[in-house]
Amino acid sequence: xxxxxxxxxxxxxxxxxxxxxxxxxxxxxxxxxxxxxxxxxxxxxxxxxxxxxxxxxxxxxxxxxxxxxxxxxxxxxxxxxxxxxxxxxxxxxxxxxxxxxxxxxxxxxxxxxxxxxxxxxxxxxxxxxxxxxxxxxxxxxxxxxxxxxxxxxxxxxxxxxxxxxxxxxxxxxxxxxxxxxxxxxxxxxxxxxxxxxxxxxxxxxxxxxxxxxxxxxxxxxxxxxxxxxxxxxxxxxxxxxxxxxxxxxxxxxxxxxxxxxxxxxxxxxxxxxxxxxxxxxxxxxxxxxxxxxxxxxxxxxx
Numbered sequence: 001x002x003x004x005x006x007x008x009x010x011x012x013x014x015x016x017x018x019x020x021x022x023x024x025x026x027x028x029x030x031x032x033x034x035x036x037x038x039x040x041x042x043x044x045x046x047x048x049x050x051x052x053x054x055x056x057x058x059x060x061x062x063x064x065x066x067x068x069x070x071x072x073x074x075x076x077x078x079x080x081x082x083x084x085x086x087x088x089x090x091x092x093x094x095x096x097x098x099x100x101x102x103x104x105x106x107x108x109x110x111x112x113x114x115x116x117x118x119x120x121x122x123x124x125x126x127x128x129x130x131x132x133x134x135x136x137x138x139x140x141x142x143x144x145x146x147x148x149x150x151x152x153x154x155x156x157x158x159x160x161x162x163x164x165x166x167x168x169x170x171x172x173x174x175x176x177x178x179x180x181x182x183x184x185x186x187x188x189x190x191x192x193x194x195x196x197x198x199x200x201x202x203x204x205x206x207x208x209x210x211x212x213x214x215x216x217x218x219x220x221x222x223x224x225x226x227x228x229x230x231x232x233x234x235x236x237x238x239x240x241x242x243x244x245x246x247x248x249x250x251x252x253x254x255x256x257x258x259x260x261x262x263x264x265x266x267x268x269x270x271x272x273x274x275x276x277x278x279x280x281x282x283x284x285x286x287x288x289x290x291x292x293x294x295x296x297x298x299x300x301x302x
Contacts, residue, residue: 007220014224018232028193028229032280033236035186039179040241040268040276046172048266050165062138064125064145065153068096075123078150082127087137092126099124122152183283186233190226190287191294198222198295205296215296222292223285230284234277241268 018025066075075093082091094102099121127145129138138156146154198205208218245265256263268276 010220011224011227014221015228017221018225018228025232028189029232029236031189032186032229032233032284033240035182035189036233036237036276036280037240037244039175039182040237040272041244042171042175042178043272044241044245044266044268046168046175049168051263051266061156062127062129062142062145063155064127064148064151065155066123066125066150067152068122070123070150072123074150075125078148079125082125087130087141088127089130090128092128094124094126096121096123183279186230186280186283187287187290190229190284191291193229194222194226194288194291195295197225198291219292219296222296223288226284226286226288226291227281228284229288230280230282231277232280233284234280237276237280238268238273 066078072095075095079091079093082088127141129141142154142156145151205218245267249265252263252265
């Protein structure tokens with residue numbers, strides 16, 4: 001109990017020491033917070049981009065281009081059959097005339113189209129799979145649609161989603177590398193701060209050793225100081241990330257509204273906040289331990 005009480009006493013004593021030097025403490029905490037906020041912000045960015053790509057995957061559509069000789073009755077009958085199949089949420093029928101009118105409106109080649117004797121465009125069935133359809137189900141569905149006698153071409157444009165996910169995986173690896181670099185930076189920042197603190201308290205350490213103070217006793221307050229630096233840096237990183245999300249929330253909401261989406265930015269969440277605080281505390285402790293192990297042994301009574 002005395003050992004535990006001593007640790008609690010030193011824990012709050014070091015907090016009081018930092019409180020009595022607010023300016024230097026704030027500057028160190030801000031540097032640590034920025035170093036932790038950058039990888040945390042990149043992690044939030046990747047997660048939000050994954051959420052956007054996931055919503056597009058859930059809305060994947062398959063375009064079935066029918067043969068030009070397919071009659072309207074065959075087309076409508078095929079659409080009815082597909083609507084009753086498992087894994088298909090909806091089937092939209094686009095006649096050849098509708099496709100030509102849409103192409104004339106969007107392409108700007110109305111005069112050239114009017115010069116054509118026949119409509120070159122085929123009828124199309126736009127098949128919407130269920131939102132929970134996995135990639136394997138979509139691949140199997142495309143194969144079944146290609147095997148239909150009325151089908152000419154089946155198009156499932158998900159290649160860009162695969163490329164996006166591959167890019168996100170690369171970015172995620174990059175975030176891990178950047179996080180490792182900034183973790184090393186935090187250790188160096190805390191270690192340098194603790195080193196200066198050790199030098200400023202050199203006489204106190206010498207006296208403590210003269211009266212029999214052990215290395216563990218002398219090391220303890222410096223370790224807890226590094227712990228508090230890390231915790232405060234984690235809180236600063238959480239605040240900076242939250243401020244960045246608030247700044248971006250309005251324009252992202254407007255952009256999502258233009259696309260008819262209800263997407264909203266997602267923050268760190270409880271798990272993310274706890275992870276940032278834990279990482280800050282651990283890095284602060286490690287930085288302090290490196291500095292104490294390196295410099296405390298150099299101070300000995302003469």
